[in-house]
Amino acid sequence: MTSIYHHFAKHYHDGPYTLYAEKIAHETFPHFLSLLDFKPLTLLDLACGTGIFAVAMAKNGMRVTGLDQSEHQLNIARKEARAANVEIEWLHASMSDFTPAREVDCVTCWYDSLNYLVKIEELSQAFNNAFLALRPGGYFCFDMNTIYGLVVQWQRFPYFIQQETSDYLEVVENSYNYEVGLAQMRIIMFERNNKTWNRHEEIHQERGYALDDILLLLDHAGFTVKHLTGDPRLMTPLGDKDGRVWIIAQKPV
Numbered sequence: 001m002t003s004i005y006h007h008f009a010k011h012y013h014d015g016p017y018t019l020y021a022e023k024i025a026h027e028t029f030p031h032f033l034s035l036l037d038f039k040p041l042t043l044l045d046l047a048c049g050t051g052i053f054a055v056a057m058a059k060n061g062m063r064v065t066g067l068d069q070s071e072h073q074l075n076i077a078r079k080e081a082r083a084a085n086v087e088i089e090w091l092h093a094s095m096s097d098f099t100p101a102r103e104v105d106c107v108t109c110w111y112d113s114l115n116y117l118v119k120i121e122e123l124s125q126a127f128n129n130a131f132l133a134l135r136p137g138g139y140f141c142f143d144m145n146t147i148y149g150l151v152v153q154w155q156r157f158p159y160f161i162q163q164e165t166s167d168y169l170e171v172v173e174n175s176y177n178y179e180v181g182l183a184q185m186r187i188i189m190f191e192r193n194n195k196t197w198n199r200h201e202e203i204h205q206e207r208g209y210a211l212d213d214i215l216l217l218l219d220h221a222g223f224t225v226k227h228l229t230g231d232p233r234l235m236t237p238l239g240d241k242d243g244r245v246w247i248i249a250q251k252p253v
């Protein structure tokens, strides 16, 4: 597979994708914290991307570490932190293969990131690492695409134009491989260079996991699930047709 969040990183950051992290930073996560009556001082954001959420948390006064496996995403995140005048520790690593340096109050992982772990062993290892990174009583908050989300909702739009300006055109092709149980997003980027256009492509693969498997892995890691919902605003139970599951799990005291 070609490396991902490489050429795409700058277009990810300039595109509509970051609205999701903004919403989590300013609505969903504050809502979770008030629900838990929890005020973390230290936070590790796994798969932090271009740092939108991490920078917002640092601006709120938390001591933040952001981890991502794409150096290109992290380079943008570093610039974002400098522009916002906040200090953040950035780690270039895979969330399924790193050793936490210290315990934090809260670990987060948002927006499809855990679906990028296409082997169940990798997901298990990421949960174990989140557990190790937390202090007793700390919370792990994350969301994931459900199988329904990837198999049905994603496939409603097999082809679409995600971004279009006079200098850039981004076409996305979604497909689902039933034999291997993987959703694929092919991102085709056309960039204007004076009178010519350059073409780049990245193929992203995501796996949806059965809820029972997710819960079993969290349990094996040592977590207690405190909240599980398909709607983080209403906190209603996960429905068959929810495209995303939101989970708040606690490391027992």
Ligand SMILES: C[S@@+](CC[C@H](N)C(=O)[O-])C[C@H]1O[C@@H](n2cnc3c(N)ncnc32)[C@H](O)[C@@H]1O
Pocket (backbone or CB within 6 Å): 004, 005, 017, 018, 020, 021, 046, 047, 048, 049, 050, 052, 053, 067, 068, 069, 070, 073, 093, 094, 095, 096, 109, 110, 111, 112, 113, 116, 117
């Ligand atoms: C959809 S983006 C989400 C980024 C960020 N959480 C946000 O909300 O904007 C997925 C991110 O996961 C990262 N990623 C994928 N697999 C990873 C892994 N094994 N370890 C760490 N980061 C990973 C990618 O580099 C990318 O930045």
